[in-house]
Amino acid sequence: MNKMMNMPEIRLGIVAVSRDCFPASLSAGRRTAVCKACSAKGIDVYECPTTVESEKDMLKAVEELKNSGVECILCQDDYICDEVVRKLARMGVRIPDQMKVASCHYSRILENYPVTITSLKFNITELGRRSCQVLLDMIHGKTVPDKTLLDYEIILKESTKGLSLIHI
Numbered sequence: 001m002n003k004m005m006n007m008p009e010i011r012l013g014i015v016a017v018s019r020d021c022f023p024a025s026l027s028a029g030r031r032t033a034v035c036k037a038c039s040a041k042g043i044d045v046y047e048c049p050t051t052v053e054s055e056k057d058m059l060k061a062v063e064e065l066k067n068s069g070v071e072c073i074l075c076q077d078d079y080i081c082d083e084v085v086r087k088l089a090r091m092g093v094r095i096p097d098q099m100k101v102a103s104c105h106y107s108r109i110l111e112n113y114p115v116t117i118t119s120l121k122f123n124i125t126e127l128g129r130r131s132c133q134v135l136l137d138m139i140h141g142k143t144v145p146d147k148t149l150l151d152y153e154i155i156l157k158e159s160t161k162g163l164s165l166i167h168i
Helices: 024-040 055-067 078-090 124-139
Strands: 012-017 045-052 072-075 100-103 118-121 153-155
Touching: 012 024, 012 055, 012 078, 024 045, 045 055, 055 078, 072 078, 078 100
Parallel strands: 012 045, 012 072, 072 100, 100 118
Antiparallel strands: 118 153
């Protein structure tokens, strides 16, 4: 692992959300895959065991994350991030002073807070187009790649102030 010198060590936690459009097992699998990828780079990530499917799950997940000693919560999407930020505010937790927060999906939802949220920005139209093309190729019996990588951008905002994401 090629750790950066003079970089703050921070304990990261990840939380997954499931909605009606995809099963909880898919979200949990994605969460686990992120943890494995981070582990391969020498980054320790707390994998929140609760996949959020309800308000009750949200409360439980935020408590688990807070009690685990993480210093930054990585949310799988903007929806869960919105809920996490609201819950932390109700708990009196100040972002980024007491907890840092980031999302794996950028949206305007995350711009409407006193503290703007760090997130990943990617072209969702291109994601859909590529996904449909792979599906059509599969239907027609064509060989498809195991993985398709798309460009993304890390939008650094106030919610991770003092944290460098360069080595991730």
